[in-house]
Amino acid sequence: xxxxxxxxxxxxxxxxxxxxxxxxxxxxxxxxxxxxxxxxxxxxxxxxxxxxxxxxxxxxxxxxxxxxxxxxxxxxxxxxxxxxxxxxxxxxxxxxxxxxxxxxxxxxxxxxxxxxxxxxxxxxxxxxxxxxxxxxxxxxxxxxxxxxxxxxxxxxxxxxxxxxxxxxxxxxxxxxxxxxxxxxxxxxxxxxxxxxxxxxxxxxxxxxxxxxxxxxxxxxxxxxxx
Amino acid sequence: xxxxxxxxxxxxxxxxxxxxxxxxxxxxxxxxxxxxxxxxxxxxxxxxxxxxxxxxxxxxxxxxxxxxxxxxxxxxxxxxxxxxxxxxxxxxxxxxxxxxxxxxxxxxxxxxxxxxxxxxxxxxxxxxxxxxxxxxxxxxxxxxxxxxxxxxxxxxxxxxxxxxxxxxxxxxxxxxxxxxxxxxxxxxxxxxxxxxxxxxxxxxxxxxxxxxxxxxxxxxxxxxxx
DNA sequence: AATGTGCCCTGACACAAATCAAGGGAATCC
DNA sequence: GGATTCCCTTGATTTGTGTCAGGGCACATT
Numbered sequence: 001x002x003x004x005x006x007x008x009x010x011x012x013x014x015x016x017x018x019x020x021x022x023x024x025x026x027x028x029x030x031x032x033x034x035x036x037x038x039x040x041x042x043x044x045x046x047x048x049x050x051x052x053x054x055x056x057x058x059x060x061x062x063x064x065x066x067x068x069x070x071x072x073x074x075x076x077x078x079x080x081x082x083x084x085x086x087x088x089x090x091x092x093x094x095x096x097x098x099x100x101x102x103x104x105x106x107x108x109x110x111x112x113x114x115x116x117x118x119x120x121x122x123x124x125x126x127x128x129x130x131x132x133x134x135x136x137x138x139x140x141x142x143x144x145x146x147x148x149x150x151x152x153x154x155x156x157x158x159x160x161x162x163x164x165x166x167x168x169x170x171x172x173x174x175x176x177x178x179x180x181x182x183x184x185x186x187x188x189x190x191x192x193x194x195x196x197x198x199x200x201x202x203x204x205x206x207x208x209x210x211x212x213x214x215x216x217x218x219x220x221x222x223x224x225x226x
Numbered sequence: 227x228x229x230x231x232x233x234x235x236x237x238x239x240x241x242x243x244x245x246x247x248x249x250x251x252x253x254x255x256x257x258x259x260x261x262x263x264x265x266x267x268x269x270x271x272x273x274x275x276x277x278x279x280x281x282x283x284x285x286x287x288x289x290x291x292x293x294x295x296x297x298x299x300x301x302x303x304x305x306x307x308x309x310x311x312x313x314x315x316x317x318x319x320x321x322x323x324x325x326x327x328x329x330x331x332x333x334x335x336x337x338x339x340x341x342x343x344x345x346x347x348x349x350x351x352x353x354x355x356x357x358x359x360x361x362x363x364x365x366x367x368x369x370x371x372x373x374x375x376x377x378x379x380x381x382x383x384x385x386x387x388x389x390x391x392x393x394x395x396x397x398x399x400x401x402x403x404x405x406x407x408x409x410x411x412x413x414x415x416x417x418x419x420x421x422x423x424x425x426x427x428x429x430x431x432x433x434x435x436x437x438x439x440x441x442x443x444x445x446x447x448x449x450x451x452x
Numbered sequence: 453a454a455t456g457t458g459c460c461c462t463g464a465c466a467c468a469a470a471t472c473a474a475g476g477g478a479a480t481c482c
Numbered sequence: 483g484g485a486t487t488c489c490c491t492t493g494a495t496t497t498g499t500g501t502c503a504g505g506g507c508a509c510a511t512t
Contacts, residue, residue: 068364070364085354112342123352126352127352135288137296142290186501412471415470
């Protein structure tokens with residue numbers, strides 16, 4: 001499970017490889033801290049590693065030549081990204097909120113991998129992602145703007161929300177354009193839909209990036225969760 | 227790569243397990259012939275096997291409670307279906323055109339699988355599917371009806387089309403409703419779009435199920451292939 | 453302070469696709 | 483052989499979302 005992320009107008013990034021090594025975390029694989037705004041990999045880069053997200057938020061995007069972009073996913077703690085298909089990556093991966101990731105060589109997935117436990121965990125993540133993407137098909141193809149935005153907020157609340165009594169607050173690491181490109185909408189529609197939820201007193205905005213869910217049940221209903 | 231398939235109003239199917247065993251095909255795994263209209267598995271069934279499609283066409287569908295359906299994929303020869311996530315299947319799988327499949331126990335994917343060659347092939351299929359599904363996100367989220375239908379026909383022509391000089395004929399195993407649910411459109415829009423392509427002399431219909439592509443370049447252009 | 457820039461919101465309008473409605477052809481059933 | 487049903491097509495109309503345009507706020511720069 002995995003929330004895709006829309007592509008932002010990334011100019012030249014701070015430093016694509018300003019990645020500081022940290023103490024090894026688990027399974028004696030190296031963990032890395034990656035700063036917000038950094039690029040983990042670009043489309044076309046050789047797919048040499050697989051990343052398990054420990055903390056932070058990343059965004060995977062793909063672009064068509066005509067300029068249309070699709071945010072494939074937002075990767076949250078617990079997600080695995082960078083699954084190789086062929087030699088190269090087919091998405092861009094950028095850091096929206098500085099993160100820590102565990103890095104595995106791509107061979108960690110292979111048949112004769114040294115660490116069977118890790119191999120199995122990565123495989124499971126890949127299979128689970130297939131299932132999550134199938135869900136996302138429904139989202140993109142069959143849901144209204146309101147249902148899309150509500151579903152999106154429900155998932156975020158569930159995964160990175162912090163409860164305050166009845167309320168849940170979410171810190172949106174992504175911009176409106178990212179959300180729009182993730183949900184297959186325009187910025188304007190996302191904005192209008194958020195306003196609509198606000199007017200219905202289902203959510204309120206503390207700032208543009210901080211959503212407070214006032215009525216989780218109503219939000220779930222708007223999401224028409226199956 | 228893998229063409230998702232929309233769910234049809236499947237009444238009770240002929241016989242879900244009218245599956246005849248055939249001679250083993252490759253790697254001494256059993257091959258099965260499955261008749262058109264049969265169900266390979268249903269949502270909720272225990273995911274015990276993985277299937278490699280040798281011949282024929284299958285359809286994977288998922289349904290929301292409110293009745294909205296999504297064709298997740300059409301599986302064509304060369305595709306692998308039935309990847310497990312958790313204990314059970316999360317889609318329905320039906321045979322649109324009688325098929326032969328190689329059946330593997332789900333453990334064939336696991337770390338210590340007996341047949342490393344098969345394990346690797348299945349893994350590769352899973353990773354490739356993740357990539358194909360990412361492409362499909364663009365399709366669903368960002369393409370117009372014309373681009374969707376054209377792209378769909380381009381893929382089918384490429385994978386199951388039979389060339390006749392400049393032309394390519396495709397036998398559509400799926401109904402309009404399947405195509406619509408696959409592309410996130412309505413039946414009417416699919417029909418109108420096909421008419422539009424017909425009027426433009428890019429395709430012609432021999433019957434409702436048999437498309438002849440008269441002008442592959444024009445079709446590719448309409449698909450705005452990247 | 454003044455100016456510029458990025459991001460978000462809102463309004464007016466246009467348009468693509470959904471919806472509603474109807475008809476026809478082919479296959480199936482009795 | 484006639485009726486029924488399923489599937490596809492086409493037309494008229496509606497509607498949700500995109501597009502175009504403008505304005506405001508927060509923050510950085512000078």
